[in-house]
Amino acid sequence: MSIIDNIKIFLMNKANNETAAAPKGFCPNCWGRQEYGGNFYEAMKNEGVNIASIDQKKGWIQDYVDKNLSGIALQKKGTSQTCSVCYATYNQEH
Numbered sequence: 001m002s003i004i005d006n007i008k009i010f011l012m013n014k015a016n017n018e019t020a021a022a023p024k025g026f027c028p029n030c031w032g033r034q035e036y037g038g039n040f041y042e043a044m045k046n047e048g049v050n051i052a053s054i055d056q057k058k059g060w061i062q063d064y065v066d067k068n069l070s071g072i073a074l075q076k077k078g079t080s081q082t083c084s085v086c087y088a089t090y091n092q093e094h
């Protein structure tokens with residue numbers, strides 16, 4: 001799945017008021033602790049990104065991710081994934 005798909009799922013969970021963990025592929029530790037989630041959600045709201053418009057806003061999302069979230073994107077290392085910010089290691093299912 002692409003980052004866009006993962007963020008779409010994240011938005012749908014948010015819309016259902018489910019506790020939205022970090023989108024797949026991002027470090028859950030950093031996502032929560034540094035409030036990337038909150039900042040990102042706020043930025044998306046300002047940009048008018050929602051489940052209905054996400055496909056048209058793919059470019060903006062990709063840009064935002066590259067600029068602001070690439071640091072906490074998990075890096076694959078063998079059978080696990082590592083965060084380059086806090087060095088937490090997760091298994092591949094995360």
Ligand SMILES: [Zn+2]
Pocket residue numbers: 027028029030031072083084085086087088
């Ligand atoms: Zn991390």
